Amino acid sequence: MIKDYKVKITENRFISGITWLLKFRNEEIAKKARPAHFVMVKGIPEYQYDPMMRRAFAIADVIDDEIWIYYDVYGKGTKVLTERKVGEEINVLGPLGKNLFPENFDYYLLVGGGIGFAGLSFLMKEFKKKNIPFKAIYGVRRKEQLSMLDWIKDNNLEKDVIIYTEDGSYGEKGLVTRDLEKLALEKENTAIFTCGPKGMMKAVDKIAKKLNIPCYASLESKMACGFGICIGCVVKDIEKNNYVRVCYEGPVFDTYKIEL
Structure with missing residues (x-):
């Protein structure tokens, strides 16, 4: 069952180019996550209006109960996401996606x-x-x-x-x-x-x-x-x-x- 979680940011920093790395903790998402799953992240604070809603990001890695997301900064939603600080809470929907990678080859x-x-x-x-x-x-x-x-x-x-x-x-x-x-x-x-x-x-x-x-x-x-x-x-x-x-x-x- 898909759930909307309020998660705490553990890291959110610039990497290189236009790419940032976001990490947050959630035990349930971490347990369910499989390669090719993605999450929908609400980067805009709750008191701000965002007509474009959430942004989709691939789950790049899972370490214990920590989820890693790499994202490129292109528009308003991702720009605001870069301003969210460690310790702040954001809403994340996931893990999402039904059809994942097949593993029946050599x-x-x-x-x-x-x-x-x-x-x-x-x-x-x-x-x-x-x-x-x-x-x-x-x-x-x-x-x-x-x-x-x-x-x-x-x-x-x-x-x-x-x-x-x-x-x-x-x-x-x-x-x-x-x-x-x-x-x-x-x-x-x-x-x-x-x-x-x-x-x-x-x-x-x-x-x-x-x-x-x-x-x-x-x-x-x-x-x-x-x-x-x-x-x-x-x-x-x-x-x-x-x-x-x-x-x-x-x-x-x-x-x-x-x-x-």
Whole structure:
């Protein structure tokens, strides 16, 4: 059952680029949270009016009863969220999402672009814990956008992650798709999981279809409710020729069945 929790902020700080890290404690969310789940955060204080309601953020990590959220600052809602202090309470709805990542393959390629890497990080940690073989690709335009470098190091994932910057300022120079085809052919029964900008996910999906490899995308959509009522985050289901809700039927979809 979905619940709206009043949680206490344990950390809320600038990381790099336009990215901040928010941490809060809630035992129930922590117990229920699985990779690809997300939460709807009300960053605006209760005494302020916000017509855009809450913001959706992927659960990037869970440590004991503490939930980690990485968020980019773009507009009013995320700007106000940066002003919330440690010890203050905010309202969080979650964990949300019904369709999560499948785990019935022998090898996984996880392709994250920008803040979309935070939509895959919790899964990487779970794979590492279960000794499930995978390789992650983390792509950004320039070094200062690599907001999760410390998280990668702290979780001993340096050997599991290949980093690409478009300008060559860190790691490999190029797009996340530069070596994807070669990497996808290295192992049998491989699946690709991706999260990030739509253009990047389309490029990843194109390579997957060229190689006839399963591909699943965790979609990032603007949401008002987060649980299927407002029908504001739909994508086209090309199999059934109708529309499905990212927040409710997703957030993870087989890219062969939807229109990215």
